[in-house]
Amino acid sequence: MTTVAARPPAQKAARRKRTSSGGGIGRYILIRFTLIFPTIFILVSMVFWLMRATGDPITAALGGRLGPEQLAERIQAAGYDRPILVQYFEYLGNIFTGNFGTTISTNKPVTEVLLTYGVATAELVFYSLIVAFIVGIPLGLVAAYWRDKAPDAFLRIFAILCYATPVFFSALLFKLVFSVWLKVLPVAGRASTGSELQMQFLPGKTGIYTIDALQTGDPQILLDVVSHAVLPALALGLLTAGVFLRLVRTNVIGTLGADYVDSGRSRGVSEYRLVTKHAYRPALIPIITVIGLQIALLLSGAVLTETVFEWKGLGFELAQFLTARDFVAVQGIVALLAVIVALSNFVVDIIAALIDPRVRY
C-alpha cells in the first residue's frame, strides 16, 4: 500500500520512464519471478513445521489401531524417527523434485493423488470463473451506470448476499431446489456412472470430463457431464461474482467520472458505448489483479463445494484425508495449493503489467 503523498512523484517517474525506455517488462518479469521462490519456500516450510508440531503423521493416523511396536516399526520405516531438521531438508529436496510423499491411508504417492484430482478441481474452478465473469461484470456495469438508483441498490445487496452466503450453504440450497425438489439436475458427482465408464477407457483420457466427453463424440455424455457441473460451478461462481460485481461497479464509477469519458460524450458517443467500451476497459485492470487474490478464495471455496457435491477433486480428497487424519496427504495437498497460489499470482501480475505499463517498476 503506497501512501498517497508518495504517489504523484512515483507516477510521474513511471511515466517519464515509459516514454524514455519503453517499459522494461523483461526486468519486471525477472524480478517478479525470483519473488516466487521465497513465497513458496515460506509457505511450504510453514506447512511442514506446523503439521509436524503435532507429532509424527504415523501416530496421528494409526495411533489407536496399532500396538506400540508396530507403530515404532512403521515410524522407523518411514524415517520419522530421524532428527526433524534432516527430515525438513529431505522434504524440501523432495518437493523440489516434485515428490510430496506417500499417503498413509491409501498408500499412494501424493503426487499421483494431486494429478488425478487436481484436474477435477481445475475444471470446477474454471467453470466457476466463467460464471463469475458472466454474472459479475455485466451486472457491475449496470450498477455503476445507475449509481445510487434502484438497480444499483438491488445489485449491491445481491453482491453482498453473494459473498455473505457460505459457499456450502448456497450449494446445499441449490441441491435442495434443483436436484431434490425440481429434479432437473443431478444430486452429486461429476458424471453418471454410465458416462464415467465410457470415458474411462478413452485412449487420450485427460481427466477433464468436458474434454473427455467431447472425445467420445456422444452428445448424451457431454450433456450429462455439463449438467453435473452446473450447480457446483454456480455455487462457487456466485461467490466470486459478488466480488467482481462490486469491483467493476467501483472502478467504472471512477472511470465514468474521468475527463475522457466526458469528452467522448461531448463528441456524441452513445451512452451504451461509453459504458461498455470507454469506461469499462480501463476498469478491467484491477479485476485482473484481483483474480490472483480470488484464486486463493476459489480454492478454499472449492474444498467446501466439492464436499457438498461429492465432486471428486482435491478439496473432496482433502476432506477425506482430514477425516482419516492422513496428515502426509494433507501436507502434500496444502503445499501444492500453496505453490499454485504463488504461481497464479505471478501469472496475474505479469498479465497486469503487460496491460498496464504503470504497474511495472
Added chain:
Amino acid sequence: MTGSGMTDTEMIATSTATGSNKHGLWSRLPVVHQLRQSVGLQRGMLVVGLVITGIFILTAILAPLVSPFGYSQLRDASGAFGAQKPPGGSHLLGTTVGGYDVLSRVIWGAQTALIVIVIAVILSIFAGVMLGLVSGYFGGWLDRVFVVVFDAVYAFPSLLLAIVMSIVISGGRSNLIGGVLAAAISITTVFIPQYFRVIRAETVRIKAEAYVESARVLGASNARIMFRHVLRNATRTLPLIFTLNASEAILTLAGLGFLGFGIEPSAAAEWGYDLNKAVSDVSSGIWWTALFPGLAIVLAVLGMTLVGESLNDLADPRLRGRRSVAKASGLVAETSVVPGGILKDEFEVPQ
C-alpha cells in the same frame, strides 16, 4: 488521489475542532460519525446492517433466556425429542438428525460465533497491530522478513491455513470448549497479516510526519513515540477492517465446522457443524436442518458486511453519497478493504 489521511494542516484543523468542542465526543465515535455523515441508500444500508448486527449480538448474549431448549438437550419432561421432526409443535424449526432442537441450536450458535469472533479479532488486532507497529517503526531487515512472510501467509487460502492451525492446536479434534479457542486462534492466524499490512503502512507514513520528528528532538523514547504519536494516528482504519474481518471470521468458523473441525454438539452449538450434518438430510428432502443454521450464518455475515461496506464507502470520497462529500471532506480514511482482499492500490483511475 485525494485522501492521504491526515496531513499536518488537517491535524490542526481537527484539533481546533475538538478544542472548540464543535463536535461532541458522541458524534466523533467511529460508527456514529459515519451514521451522521451518510445519506440515502448508504444510510439505509448502514442502518440495516447495524440493526441485524444488533439482533445477532443480543441473541448471542440472551441465548440462555430466549432459547426454548439447551443446545445439547435431547429430551424434556415429555420424553425424547425424536430425530428429523418437521417444524411445528413444540419444535418451531424441527429437530436435527441427532435429535436436537433446530431453533435452540441456531440461537446458541450465535453465542458460539460471537465468542469466537471476539477472541479472534482481539487476538489478531493485538498481534497484528504490535507486529505492524514494530516492523514499520524500526524498519530494517526485520521489517523486510515480516513483510515477505506475512505477504506469503496473506496469499494463502485462508480456510486451508485455518485447517492446518486447528490441526496444530487441537489435533483436528475439538470436543471441549477448547474447540472455541482452537477455532479462534486458527482464524487469528488468518487475520494477522491484514492488520499487519494496514498498521505497518500507516506507521511508515506517520513516521515521516513532522510531529514525530519533533517528539524525537524533544527526547521522547521510542516506546513513547510508537504508542503515543504513531499508534494513535494509525488506528483510524481499524473499525473498518474489524467489521469486515468479523464477518469473515463467521464464515471461516462455519467452514471449519463444515469440514468436521468444529465443536462437538455436546460442547456448544455451531452452525457449520449443523450444516455438515444436514448434507445427507438435503438429499432426502429434509430442508429445515440445513436452511435455518445457514440463514443464521447469512444474516450474521450480511449484517456485519453491510456495516463494513458502508464504512468503507463512506471512507472513500469517490464512493460516498455525493451530497455529503463537502460536509465531511478532510476526514478521509485511506484504506479500502473488502472481502477478497481488494486493497485501494488496485483501484486506480487512469489519468
